[in-house]
Structure formats: structure tokens, C-alpha cells
Amino acid sequence: MTNIDRRQFLKNMGLVSGGVLLATSPWFSAFSEQKHSIGSKARIGIIGPGSRGQFLLSFLVQNPKVEIVAICDLYKPSIDAALKMAPKAKTYTDYKKLLEDKNVDAVVIATPLHLHYNMAMDTFDAGKHVFCEKSIAYSMDETLDIYNKYLQSNKVFFVGQQRLFDPRYIHAVEMVHSKKFGEIEGIRAFWHRNNDWRRPIPIDATDKQINWRLYSDCSKGIMTELACHQLQIGTWAMREIPNKVMGHGAITYWKEKREVWDNVSCIYVFDNGVKMNFDSVLSNKFYGLEEQILCNKGTIEPEKSKYYFEEIPPAPAFLQMINDVENAVFGSLPFAGTSWVPETANSNDGHYLLDKKPESDGTSLLLEAFAEAVITGNQPPLIAEEGYYATQLSLLGHQAMAEDRTLIYSDKYKIEYLNHKKQTVF
């Protein structure tokens, strides 16, 4: 996205007024110095240019402020595919060698989850900025270590939570924060699919290399790969971290070789009693994915890009009349006609959050923000913390299901953010 495109994007979102945008999404401050960074380049290395890594690469190579200088993978077909997009990049099979490369300012980590920890820690130790695909790490201890390492590093740390830059979600959360729908009374997040999540294995690869998400020593399955995205919407909208979680996970349908659940349900409880549910069934896709934010005056479905009022909204024609009267105009009310809705039915089709469907899910803007932050060296506020809690809550939910008990968020993993900030005693 060029600068002009970005301005148009913000304008289209009705978010061109920086104050409103930054109040809801302070990480957009990454773009505040973009004029000064013209001509500069973020020199980025990619560790793990597999399917997700190539997806990220496809956006990075379009950014004139990014130079892909290095790529690293053990699997040659991934290197070959990445070189087609970034032909000048040096190639590595050992990520530690890539980290020694002085031409690399920042590293994008897009490897299987269980590999994130060492790679992220080593990248910070090498004095480089980090973009880590979500979830951050395989365990809560590892995630905390990485976050603390970032704090000590004075480097930039981004997590691949692209919804933070998705216009639908930004607009939805902005409306929630403005109290347009009253108070949040519940959040229902779900991500349903009807496939085995299994990818074909090339002749020169192992099943674990390709389908690592299905192995319990590589991934926590649904929680770290799907829930992580959606739980972050809950904390963003609520501006609070839930402190209690319970749930159940099982393999109910895909009973072939698989070590992770294909059916999970978790309840996260905020301190005021509001609950955030996360459900995923991998053998039914009818309802797809959504994060339904249920408020006492309305409902928002950001994925559908829609919102619904509990009560009917004012009629546009009457609002126009009020506007006309303010301007001393004797205008007409354009509404007379046959009945507004059928006499027999009552439906609420809602309203669209945006005038048109956004072209991106936020990934391109997230990566642009990362490049800007790498160039300026300034970490945008809260983006690391949103990513941190998205991972920790996913892992805590997984643990609650694995242990089949209700868990309280441990003080050990609390950081200085939202309701987990240490209380000052006067």
C-alpha cells in the first residue's frame, strides 16, 4: 500500500481523524513519522518462508521501504518459492547464520510454533527487531521470557495479530469504545471449519514438517492457531484481561493420526462476570468464524462487517429533517410508501460497518507498520502487549482443557497492561 493508498484507506474508514483512531488503535502511531522515513529501508530476513511466510513475503516485497535481504529454511522448495519473490535475498539453512548477517535489521519468524522460542530469543540477542507470527510461543513461560527479552532489548516487537489493522475490526472496536451500543455483556467467538486441517505431503517432506499443527509437541492446535486471533478481539474490545477460564477439548470426528483436539469450547470470565466464549468445531462449517460482541444496546459482528441495534435506529428521513431545520430549510420527508416491513415478520438486517468490503484483512498494514517501526526504531504502543495476552490466554485455555479444571490467570504471567497493572499503594 502506497502512502496515498493508505491515506485513502483511512479516509474510507472514516478514521482520518487521528485522535479517534489512536484512541482505539494506538499502534497506528507507527505511521506518524512515515514522512521522515522516506528513502529509508527496513532490511528484513524471513525465517520460515513456508505457506504463511510466503503470504507475508508477498506484502513485504511490495513495500518500497522494505528490502528482503535474507531467507532461511531447511525445506528447499520453500526457499525456491521465496526466491521467486525476493531474488536478491541471501539464503540460509541455519537461522543462526542469518542472525549473524549484518545486513539484516529485522527478522520475520514464520516457523512452526514450537520453534518460535529459540528463534525469537536469539534474534533479540542478535540485536535485531522481531516480527513473530502468532502465537508467540508454545508455553506460557516461553511467552513471558520472550516478552521480557523484548523489554530489555530496546528493539521492536510485533506479533502477527492482523486484526489490529483490519478496518472492520478497528471500526467495530471504535464503536464499542464510544459506547454506541452500551456496555459489553458477552463475547461469543467461534471458528468452525469442515476439513481435517491436513495438507498434502510432498515426496521430500515428512508429515510432521508439513502438518506440524496436528502434533502436540509442535502446536496447541486450535487454541494457538485459531483462538489466538479471536481472544485478542475480546481484550481489545473490553480493555480488560479475563482472569478465569474453563473448557473442554476432544477429538470427536477426525480420528486419524492427530494429537490435537478437533472440537473445543472455552469460557473466559472477566472480573465483572462478563464472559467470552470460544468454540471451534472442525467438522461443521455452517457458521464459519465470527466474534459477536453482545452489548446491551446492540450487537457487532466484525467479520461480517455488520452491527445491529437492539432497538430500531432513528429514521434517516427524520434525521435529515432535523438537519434541515437547523439550516432553516422546509425540506420534504422522503419516506411515504407501503409498509416498512411485512406485517407478519420482524427482522433486523443490521447495518454495514464500512461502505465497502475492505481489500485487506490488515496483514499488509500490519507489515507496513512493522517496517516503519524498524526504520524509526520506535515501538508502537500496546501492540506487543495485545499479542502477548492473545497468546497467553490461548495457552491458558488449552491448559484448562488439558487439566479439565477451572484456572485462574497466575500473577506470574501478568505484565503491566490494563487490569494487570500493579496497583499503586498510597
Add this chain to the structure above:
Amino acid sequence: MQYTQQNISNDKKLFYAWFEAMHTRIDIAIYIDVIRNDLVEIISQIEAEIKKYEKLGNRFDPQSEISYVNHHAFDNEVSLSDDLFILLTDCYLHNENTRGYFDVSVYSSKKYQNKTKPFSLDSVHKTIRFSHSGVLIDLSGYLKGYVLRKLMSLTDKADLDNFLINLGNSSIYAKGNHPYGEGWKLKIPESDCELILHNECLTTSGNSEKTKWPIINPLEDKLVIVKKPISVITRFPDYGEVLSKVSYLAPKSEIESILKYYGGKIISLE
């Protein structure tokens, strides 16, 4: 009920309230003195009145009085509340006055024979009895206008002189004046027709581009193809409901005299 208000000058304001009832939206705009602080209470009374008649006359609600009548008035004589008795008496009279073209029992499953009226009312005991099985009274096409007539009395008692009430876009009553003009200016989007209502009602019936309601001619028991809506202006909104139905059912030769009887004027005719 939700509302907003805007001061226009030091002593006048525009008050706008809206809510949902009768499976449609209700909008009320009032141009009035700034010092009037009883408008929320008045709108609450209006809302209660509308919902009272919805509960009474919605045949799709199994708990409504008209549902009870529809289910029992063939087997037994059914006692009516005062409100429903008056309403049905009016319907009966409109049927007479329109030579049968206005008929709230038009959706009955079996047509009556030998010109027998489908229902009879006993004015002494305030009861109703159907003349045969399968009679169905459907007030959908009449109730909004009838309720709006009731609201005229209510607003008179509340000393409201300048206001507009919209019941689902199809029944509109405007009294007095807009803050910056005489009467209230309306536009019918489908026909692009603009008009000013001043102490009058605008009622629209028929089908729009989006609807395909089955409309039956009660005298011939035939489905009538109605593509365009018809709007009529009348002094009273219940008259508007009657005329807007009759205008696409009766032959043109008869429409004129019925319009004259009710004092109505057609705005658009297919």
C-alpha cells in the same frame, strides 16, 4: 421508545421520537414550545395506545383477542371488548359504505353463500358470531389507520398543534405546520411525487417493487394483480385505509362516488 430534540429558537424546539410497534416503525416529530417537558409522557401514552390495539387486533398473535374470535366465533357467540366491538362495527359499516369492496374477512378460507354476511355483531350484548366455518378476520390492512385515528384524539387532548406521525410509512398524519413552512412536506419515493399535508392523512396501500402481497377482490373472490402502490389523502386515517384498498378493487365508475362519500383524493393510481 427513543427520542431526540433540537432547539430551533429561544422558544421553539423540534422533538423527534421513534419506536417499534405493529411490526413496523413509528416516527413522531413535534414542533412545540421549548418549555413543554411532558412530551416523553405523551409519546409513552401514544406507544401504549398503539400496543393496546396491536394486542387486540394482530391475528398473527395467538394471544390476541382477534385470534380468539377467529378460533371460536363460529362455534360460539364470542363476547367482545368495547374497543374491539367498536373497531369491528366500523369495519362492518365500511363494508356497507363501499358496497362490499372493503372487507376484513376477505382472506376467509370459504366464501359465504347467498350474500350472507360472514359475521354478525350483536350491539346489545357486544358479541360476534361467524355465519360459517373458515371465516378469518384480518385487520392488517386497516389497523394502522384506525389506531392513528385514535391518536388524533390523544394528541388533541395533549394540546399538540404541530406534529407529524408516521406509522410504518404507509399511514401518516400531519397536523399544523413544519417549523419553516405551512403544513408538512412529504415525498413518495416510488412515484417521486411531492405533496404537502396540512391537517390531513396520507395512506398508501398495494405493492411496491419489493413486495408481492396477494390482494383479493371480495366481490369476485379473485386475486387482483397490483404492482404499484396507491396513495390517498383523507381527513381521517381510517378512511385512508378504506379508500386505498377500494381504489384498486372497485371499477372506476364506482370509485368516484366512494371517494366523494369519504372525502378522499387519490394521489397515484395504476
